[in-house]
Every structure is written in C-alpha cells, then in structure tokens.
Amino acid sequence: MSKETWRDLPLGAVSIRSSLEYHTGDWGVEVPRIDHQRCTKCTLCHFYCPEGAIEMREDGYTEPNLDYCKGCGICAKECPVQCIEMVRKSE
Amino acid sequence: MSKQKLLGLNGDEAVAYAQKQVNPDVVAAYPITPQTIIVERFSEYVADGEVDTEFVSVESEHSAMSCCVGASAAGARAFTATAANGLALMWEILYIASSLRLPIVMAVANRALSGPINIHNDHSDSMGARDSGWIQIYCENAQEVYDASLEAWRIAEHPDILLPVMICLDGFTLSHTMENVWTLPDEAVKSFVGDRVFPKVKGHLGEAELRLDPENPLTMGPLDLQDYYFEHKIHQVKAMEQALKHIHEVEEEWAQLSGRSYSYVEPYRMEDAEVALVGMGSMMGTVRHVVDELRGEGIKAGMVKLRLFRPFPAQHLKEAVGETPVLGVLEKCVSFGAPASPLLEEIATTYYAESQKPSLTNFVVGLGGRDVPPSQIRKAYQALLAAKEEGEAAITQQFLGVRGV
Numbered sequence: 001m002s003k004e005t006w007r008d009l010p011l012g013a014v015s016i017r018s019s020l021e022y023h024t025g026d027w028g029v030e031v032p033r034i035d036h037q038r039c040t041k042c043t044l045c046h047f048y049c050p051e052g053a054i055e056m057r058e059d060g061y062t063e064p065n066l067d068y069c070k071g072c073g074i075c076a077k078e079c080p081v082q083c084i085e086m087v088r089k090s091e
Numbered sequence: 092m093s094k095q096k097l098l099g100l101n102g103d104e105a106v107a108y109a110q111k112q113v114n115p116d117v118v119a120a121y122p123i124t125p126q127t128i129i130v131e132r133f134s135e136y137v138a139d140g141e142v143d144t145e146f147v148s149v150e151s152e153h154s155a156m157s158c159c160v161g162a163s164a165a166g167a168r169a170f171t172a173t174a175a176n177g178l179a180l181m182w183e184i185l186y187i188a189s190s191l192r193l194p195i196v197m198a199v200a201n202r203a204l205s206g207p208i209n210i211h212n213d214h215s216d217s218m219g220a221r222d223s224g225w226i227q228i229y230c231e232n233a234q235e236v237y238d239a240s241l242e243a244w245r246i247a248e249h250p251d252i253l254l255p256v257m258i259c260l261d262g263f264t265l266s267h268t269m270e271n272v273w274t275l276p277d278e279a280v281k282s283f284v285g286d287r288v289f290p291k292v293k294g295h296l297g298e299a300e301l302r303l304d305p306e307n308p309l310t311m312g313p314l315d316l317q318d319y320y321f322e323h324k325i326h327q328v329k330a331m332e333q334a335l336k337h338i339h340e341v342e343e344e345w346a347q348l349s350g351r352s353y354s355y356v357e358p359y360r361m362e363d364a365e366v367a368l369v370g371m372g373s374m375m376g377t378v379r380h381v382v383d384e385l386r387g388e389g390i391k392a393g394m395v396k397l398r399l400f401r402p403f404p405a406q407h408l409k410e411a412v413g414e415t416p417v418l419g420v421l422e423k424c425v426s427f428g429a430p431a432s433p434l435l436e437e438i439a440t441t442y443y444a445e446s447q448k449p450s451l452t453n454f455v456v457g458l459g460g461r462d463v464p465p466s467q468i469r470k471a472y473q474a475l476l477a478a479k480e481e482g483e484a485a486i487t488q489q490f491l492g493v494r495g496v
Contacts, residue, residue, distance in 0.1 A: 006322035006329075010292035011253065011301055012192040013323045015310035018295045022314070
C-alpha cells in the first residue's frame with residue numbers, strides 16, 4: 001500500500017485514521033499459536049495480555065487478535081499448560 | 092494612521108500592555124525574573140476586569156506551556172511569557188506546540204541559563220530553542236517590543252504560517268528599562284489583530300476546523316512512528332518557508348497602521364561600508380551609536396541588525412550586507428565545542444556557495460549580563476579593520492569583555 005506524502009496529510013499532525021485502524025500487530029516478529037486441544041479455558045492469557053489482544057470466544061477458548069498482538073510472548077510464558085507457542089510470522 | 096498615545100513603559104510592561112489590548116482568551120504563566128513584570132501587570136489587568144482572559148496560575152513553566160497548548164488547540168488565543176530556566180523547563184512542550192501548528196505567542200525576557208545561577212541578560216536561552224520550530228523575533232527597544240507583541244498574533248495565526256511566535260527582549264536592558272512607547276488605541280489594535288481563523292483539515296471523521304471541538308472531533312498529534320513522523324516534520328519545514336514569505340505582509344500592514352516599519356534584516360550605513368557588525372537585540376542600539384562615531388572619524392563602518400532569526404532570512408541578510416567584505420558577528424551566546432556561535436554559523440552557511448564571501452569574525456560578548464559598552468564595540472570594529480588588512484576570508488572567534496582571554 002502506498003502511503004500518503006506530506007502533501008496529503010492534514011496540518012497539525014491531525015490523525016487521518018481512527019486509532020482502531022492503527023494496526024500495531026505488524027510490529028512484532030512472532031505471533032502466539034494456541035493449541036485448543038490442550039487448552040483448559042483458564043483464560044489467564046486473556047488477562048495477562050498487556051495489549052488486550054487475546055480475545056474471548058463464545059465457546060470459552062481464547063484467540064489472539066493479530067491486528068493488535070505485538071508478539072511479546074507473555075501469554076505463552078504464563079499459560080499453565082504450555083499450550084501457547086510463539087511462532088515466527090514467516091513460518 | 093491611527094492617533095497614538097505616548098506611554099512610559101519598560102519592555103515587560105510594553106508586552107503586558109499590548110496583550111491587554113489583544114485580550115487573549117488564556118494566559119498561563121509562571122513568574123520568573125526578568126519576565127515577572129509581564130505576568131504581574133497582566134494579572135492586575137485581570138483583577139481589575141480590564142480583560143476577559145482566563146489567567147491560569149500554574150506551578151511550573153512546563154505546565155504553563157502545556158496549558159497554552161491545550162487552550163490553543165481548543166481554539167483559544169493563548170499567551171505566556173518566560174525566561175532562561177523557565178524556557179528550558181518548557182522544552183519538550185515547545186516542540187509539541189510547533190508541531191501541532193498552534194499559534195501561541197510567548198515573550199521571552201532573555202536571560203542567561205544556569206549554571207552558575209545568573210538572572211541577567213544573554214541569549215543562551217532562546218538560542219537554545221532555535222530548533223524548536225518557533226518563529227523568533229529579537230527586539231532592540233521597548234517600542235519594538237510593543238509592536239512585535241501585536242504583530243506576533245497576526246504572524247502566528249496567518250493561514251499560511253500557523254506557527255508559535257517567540258518575542259525576545261533582552262532581560263533588564265529592555266525588560267526593566269523604561270522608555271517612551273507609542274501605543275495604538277484599543278480599537279485599532281483590536282481590528283488589526285482581528286479574530287483567529289481556523290483552517291479546515293480532513294481528520295479521521297471527515298473535514299473539520301483545526302481545533303478541538305466535541306461536535307467535530309479530531310485527534311492532534313497522536314503516536315506517529317516511522318510511517319508518518321518524517322512527513323509531519325516536512326510540514327514544519329514548509330511552514331517556516333511560508334513564514335519567510337508572509338511575515339513582511341504583516342509588517343507592511345503594521346507600518347500603514349502605526350507608521351513604524353520593520354524588516355527582517357535592517358542595515359544601517361551599509362551603502363559603502365568596508366566593515367560591519369551583525370547582531371540582534373538591544374546591543375544593536377549601542378552599535379548604531381558607535382557606527383556614527385566611527386563615520387565621524389572617517390571610518391567606513393556599518394551595521395546589520397537581524398530582527399528575525401527564525402525563519403533565518405538568508406537572502407535579506409545578503410542584500411543588507413551587499414559588498415561589505417569584512418563582517419563581525421556579535422553574539423550573546425556560546426555554543427560549547429562548536430566552531431562558532433549560532434548566528435555566525437547561519438551566516439557562514441548563507442555565504443558558503445558564494446564565490447565572494449566576507450570574512451567572518453565571531454565576537455562573543457555580554458554573557459551573564461556583562462555590559463557591552465561602546466568601547467567594546469569599538470574594539471570589535473578595530474579587529475575587523477585589522478582583518479580587512481589581512482584580506483583573507485577566514486572564520487575566527489573572539490571573546491570580548493572577559494578577563495584573561
């Protein structure tokens with residue numbers, strides 16, 4: 001995607017998009033992969049995520065929102081059953 | 092031309108009186124010598140009901156500038172004043188004010204930065220802020236201070252500029268010295284300054300005026316990383332270029348109204364000058380006096396006063412200097428470890444590409460309020476005359492008026 005030049009941007013460093021559209025998920029190198037076979041639905045990963053990027057599903061499992069996940073790996077570290085693996089995006 | 096009233100005002104009072112006539116929406120300031128009188132006088136105007144201004148007594152200059160940023164972003168006319176360490180404490184917010192294109196006006200009563208602690212005049216405070224994206228105007232006398240205090244609003248709010256403006260007046264020499272100041276009637280000032288106009292911008296919810304308004308929301312200056320920050324800096328570069336183009340329009344309008352005309356760079360007896368001193372602020376009045384004396388002795392001396400330092404008026408400077416082969420640059424500031432002080436470096440850059448360039452001697456003077464008397468200016472001219480005999484385009488630095496150097 002070609003980004004705006006300085007001519008296209010509004011004065012005063014005014015934001016051209018809502019912060020919801022600022023997808024910080026592309027900052028990271030790794031993303032969490034959750035093995036739902038082994039997950040106990042304890043939801044600790046949801047609460048530990050500093051970005052609020054691990055969302056609750058209706059079925060009680062958790063799912064990372066890759067638009068905002070920065071790949072810090074805290075969820076994988078905290079998971080009591082080690083069912084979260086951090087994998088490189090390129091894999 | 093408006094009928095004017097002559098008042099006895101010191102530089103600080105000239106600032107305060109001008110702002111009383113402007114009646115800004117918000118003044119947020121913290122008193123610091125030698126700016127204190129500005130805030131004192133203005134708070135009296137507030138207490139006496141002579142202005143409608145919301146006066147915010149803040150606990151620091153960092154808060155003063157932050158308050159001005161918030162007020163100006165919300166659409167208010169916001170004014171503040173400071174000096175030296177107060178300006179230093181504002182530092183990070185100075186950059187935010189300019190990057191958000193907020194037309195804040197601030198008077199800086201120039202004072203030496205600590206340490207050691209000193210309350211007297213030099214330019215180390217505002218010179219340090221030269222890269223903060225603010226327009227800087229340096230004044231020679233209280234009349235210039237009054238005039239610049241009013242012009243500043245028109246410059247800051249000019250739709251093609253939209254930048255904060257710093258009015259620099261020498262601490263004590265101007266801030267505390269009473270002079271005759273011609274002042275305009277309130278109505279004339281009011282109509283000159285007019286109302287703040289807001290450009291339209293396209294925010295994330297569509298077009299809106301560039302101000303914070305809950306009815307038409309927009310976000311100013313949020314997180315801006317590798318992807319857009321650089322482009323926003325170009326905005327500021329372009330704004331300074333526009334400032335250089337448009338400030339004179341305000342000056343011309345002011346001249347019509349007041350009869351007092353100003354230029355970015357003001358030459359004095361430069362037509363056939365063989366040596367000249369360049370500088371800013373109150374000491375240029377002394378230089379003018381010495382130029383007259385030297386001319387009386389048959390020495391072809393001239394002077395060039397810069398009123399505008401940011402944006403730097405390079406072309407105007409070259410025109411003012413003309414063919415004069417030997418220049419001295421008077422500076423009340425030192426850049427430790429640099430080849431010379433900031434003004435000289437700007438002038439050297441201005442001439443770098445020219446085949447005919449003047450020799451440049453940097454005279455650092457008056458640090459910490461040390462007096463800069465006519466005898467010292469004479470010494471500078473004598474050094475320039477000696478440099479003229481040598482005839483080489485060299486850059487040198489001298490410290491005048493300091494013991495043992």
